Amino acid sequence: MNEVVRQLIIVVGVIAVVMSIPPALIWGERRLLALWQDRYGPNRVGPFGLLQPLADMIKIFAKEDWIPPFADKPVFVLAPAVVIVTTLMSFAVITFAPGIAVADLNVGLLFFLAMSSMGAYSIVLAGWASNNKYSLLGGLRAAAQMLSYEVFMGISLMGVVMLSGSFDLRVIVEAQRGLWFCFPQILGLAVFFTAGLAETHRLPFDLPEAESELVAGYHSEYSGMKFGMFFVGEYLGITLISALTVALFFGGWHGPWLPPIVWFLLKTFILLAVFILLRASLPRPRYDQLMALGWKVMLPLSLVNLLLTGAIVLRFGC
Amino acid sequence: MLSILKTIWAVLLHAFRRRETVQYPEQRPYLPPRWRGRIILTRDPDGGERCVACHLCSAVCPVDCIALQATEDEHGRRYPEFFRINFSRCIFCGYCEEACPTCAIQLTPDFEMSDYRRESLVYEKEDLLISGPGKYPGYNFYKVAGLAIGGKGKGEAQNEEPPIDVKTLLP
Numbered sequence: 001m002n003e004v005v006r007q008l009i010i011v012v013g014v015i016a017v018v019m020s021i022p023p024a025l026i027w028g029e030r031r032l033l034a035l036w037q038d039r040y041g042p043n044r045v046g047p048f049g050l051l052q053p054l055a056d057m058i059k060i061f062a063k064e065d066w067i068p069p070f071a072d073k074p075v076f077v078l079a080p081a082v083v084i085v086t087t088l089m090s091f092a093v094i095t096f097a098p099g100i101a102v103a104d105l106n107v108g109l110l111f112f113l114a115m116s117s118m119g120a121y122s123i124v125l126a127g128w129a130s131n132n133k134y135s136l137l138g139g140l141r142a143a144a145q146m147l148s149y150e151v152f153m154g155i156s157l158m159g160v161v162m163l164s165g166s167f168d169l170r171v172i173v174e175a176q177r178g179l180w181f182c183f184p185q186i187l188g189l190a191v192f193f194t195a196g197l198a199e200t201h202r203l204p205f206d207l208p209e210a211e212s213e214l215v216a217g218y219h220s221e222y223s224g225m226k227f228g229m230f231f232v233g234e235y236l237g238i239t240l241i242s243a244l245t246v247a248l249f250f251g252g253w254h255g256p257w258l259p260p261i262v263w264f265l266l267k268t269f270i271l272l273a274v275f276i277l278l279r280a281s282l283p284r285p286r287y288d289q290l291m292a293l294g295w296k297v298m299l300p301l302s303l304v305n306l307l308l309t310g311a312i313v314l315r316f317g318c
Numbered sequence: 319m320l321s322i323l324k325t326i327w328a329v330l331l332h333a334f335r336r337r338e339t340v341q342y343p344e345q346r347p348y349l350p351p352r353w354r355g356r357i358i359l360t361r362d363p364d365g366g367e368r369c370v371a372c373h374l375c376s377a378v379c380p381v382d383c384i385a386l387q388a389t390e391d392e393h394g395r396r397y398p399e400f401f402r403i404n405f406s407r408c409i410f411c412g413y414c415e416e417a418c419p420t421c422a423i424q425l426t427p428d429f430e431m432s433d434y435r436r437e438s439l440v441y442e443k444e445d446l447l448i449s450g451p452g453k454y455p456g457y458n459f460y461k462v463a464g465l466a467i468g469g470k471g472k473g474e475a476q477n478e479e480p481p482i483d484v485k486t487l488l489p
Contacts, residue, residue: 035332035333035337036329036330036332036333037332038332038335038336038337038338038339039337039338039339040337040339040341277326277329277330278326280329281325281326281328281329281330282322282325282326
């Protein structure tokens, strides 16, 4: 009984924390972008503009929630929900601190890879159901981009799996007690982070959205809270990738003095800031450049990383 | 690859730069005295209206936002019966100020004229007229003009000699 209550508290707590991150990021991203562009960003609503997400929420709920008559209605409505559901499902397998995890799955990493593949459906379906040329182009780009980056996202993680000998995120973090995997797996980290950028279609890899080319890409036809759902899904996605990068490469909750959960959140927020910094500094590549980077650079790199790690583990044991 | 990292580093260093934003309502921008803002109608030092309703400003106005009608008082002084500026059309080019022969219409360093209704952006003469002489203190058009009006005959203006009587032969 006690165990059930404890598990329920963890589930509710994780959802509460995870769902409060997108509003915080709405504010944080705008403030950080402004900081790096020598501006102030939203600083009027509440102290430091902290109530800006609330004002945005009220505004977006007051908007007309319009479904175009030419759209495929059920799919159109379902698509924004898919991205949120799959991303939230992935959070279930992350171990935030010793004992704080929704599901201690022994195939946690595989579960995450599966869920992130499912997330691609959201965007492809949104682009298809909108029945709009620009949306379809965005959806097509998303399909190609997410499928090709999915390939070496998985391969780049295999080095970590080899070193720790498990797909379980808790075991992987425990294996980093001595040395964080960001040092032996620097190649894997670079490839995984790039793939993560492409998976969450964040800038500079926001080709499915590409405001300057495709109006708003796959969500051109979306308005009101359905558009908001895509936004929340995107922020959840970058939070997920940040949390996973912390768990896989930056030693999870390990760190001196502070409690484990604080270390985990701190590292996650630093990585979120890196996501925003990349958005502030890098231009969007052309579509063929994106594909060339994926197949000609990142895939070979991840394979080299896999081979090297395998050879070293075989030779020296681990 | 190296250039990408350099770019990211350069952008990161911007965190320590001074921010360019002017926090407007608290922090006022500097407006130079010749700023072309809200248009006013001025009076001469004696308190009379400077505008002589010559229509030059409304003629020169590129967006036709000035409307007025001329009339005369009992002394023969021309003045506008109404004077109307539609500020929702005005582009603040300042041509009216340049065209004005009596320094009556002037542009001021004030831009805070936003309003909730379009109609309230149409300013009538009582909204435009101020009590002072504006940028040209001491200038009084009728005091220097050769025109005869009530209370001032020909040749009585400042720096003006009495008119020559062309019908006499005396030197």
